[in-house]
Ligand code: FES
């Protein structure tokens with residue numbers, strides 16, 4: 001019996017719905033709604049290379065946002081003074097290959113694949129990432145505790161990003 | 166000069182603080198720059214702590230040439246071209262690590278840590294007079310100053326310290342941000358930008374853009390820190406030409422020497438860190454020293470042609486082609502220092518630098534806009550004459566207002582000197 005068999009298809013449907021909702025908010029840049037998805041204490045991290053999850057705080061990341069940094073980041077996007085995000089690149093993303101790694105009490109760990117295509121200056125770029133969400137069940141829904149986005153080539157040459165993964 | 170090298174009217178390209186548009190656009194000129202500049206001068210390749218042990222190596226580049234930086238068994242650093250002497254395969258594609266030798270994957274030629282050819286399969290077919298000593302990896306001339314490793318293809322070049330000149334005292338000041346510990350590389354951000362490499366070279370000595378491009382970064386700071394970054398308002402800083410294309414831009418004069426003013430009160434944003442250090446048992450004088458060092462130095466030191474010591478990190482450029490440049494923002498910290506202090510440094514670096522920083526993406530955007538803008542008005546000039554109006558002699562060279570383009574003129578003067586050889 002593998003772990004997945006103990007995870008109900010209803011749960012997978014609910015989690016998938018949540019991740020797709022989040023992806024939709026990010027593509028539509030509805031950042032206030034995105035911030036409201038968070039439980040508050042956790043981190044939004046884009047690591048570099050294969051730093052283990054437990055060592056991210058002591059490593060250089062592309063971003064390591066606590067609640068305040070997430071809010072500052074969104075404020076920067078929204079204030080209109082950042083030339084790279086006024087206007088930002090447009091994005092269309094898909095989230096797929098969703099795996100529930102752990103479901104214990106009100107805690108879930110969910111892995112997924114994310115593909116983002118961005119467009120700016122008539123130029124399109126493609127990004128792919130392995131994403132881990134640590135979710136908490138709240139009032140029949142979910143909140144994001146931590147989100148770790150591991151870009152392919154995160155330790156290689158990237159470009160700058162005017163949006164979130 | 167060989168016959169097929171195009172002949173350029175250098176005065177038409179840069180003179181009188183005006184830069185021709187083709188300087189950013191001409192692919193043939195780019196090729197000449199790679200030969201006459203990047204193959205002829207000291208180019209920064211690594212920091213000592215990136216190759217800490219015997220056998221430690223990292224991949225780097227000198228201009229367009231891929232090189233390996235490696236520490237041999239005796240602790241000596243070698244820089245060599247990443248190309249097998251048999252039929253040119255790269256001998257290493259691992260970005261960094263540790264090894265006892267480099268073996269070419271194609272036919273198995275094996276090289277030592279100093280690049281010497283050690284062994285090759287079935288050597289008989291080369292005959293008795295095959296000289297292994299003539300078939301080592303191509304080695305560059307290598308010297309180090311205060312942890313910074315430079316290499317060059319030019320065997321006749323002046324010693325590194327002479328090339329650096331007055332820069333050395335600024336490097337020594339910069340390294341004080343170890344806070345009493347040696348400076349150590351903690352990681353790097355890497356991104357490429359569709360721009361000519363000289364657009365980046367200019368920007369490292371450009372305070373004028375800061376309040377405009379980095380307004381959104383400023384808005385994310387607490388009041389005290391924001392004030393510190395308002396160096397154009399206060400006008401206390403300056404830019405000085407240090408010779409050989411190098412320059413220094415002092416933005417926050419109080420933070421030039423981090424050993425000064427150790428009695429100053431701890432800034433608000435570092436009170437938590439200071440408490441953490443006290444709780445770890447650091448005595449008060451060391452707490453003050455570490456906290457003062459955490460935010461970095463108050464100046465940008467810009468070296469021609471590819472590295473800048475920028476407040477709290479190293480900024481490295483690599484020209485890819487005439488319209489593409491790779492940038493590395495290397496985070497530094499305190500070797501053996503308190504983990505809390507290094508964490509603070511990492512978070513500060515992430516705040517401004519790299520693909521998701523609050524600063525770099527806006528820089529990248531305007532650099533690309535320069536490259537896009539040069540598609541129009543080809544006969545117009547790029548102006549780097551700002552601040553000539555009250556430029557005066559400084560201790561080591563012309564010195565101008567904090568927002569003066571003095572550093573860019575220093576770089577372009579050196580560019581011209583090297584291109585005319
Ligand atoms: S190319 Fe390296 S051994 Fe042949």
Ligand SMILES: [Fe+2]
Pocket residue numbers: 374375378379524528
């Ligand atoms: Fe900038």
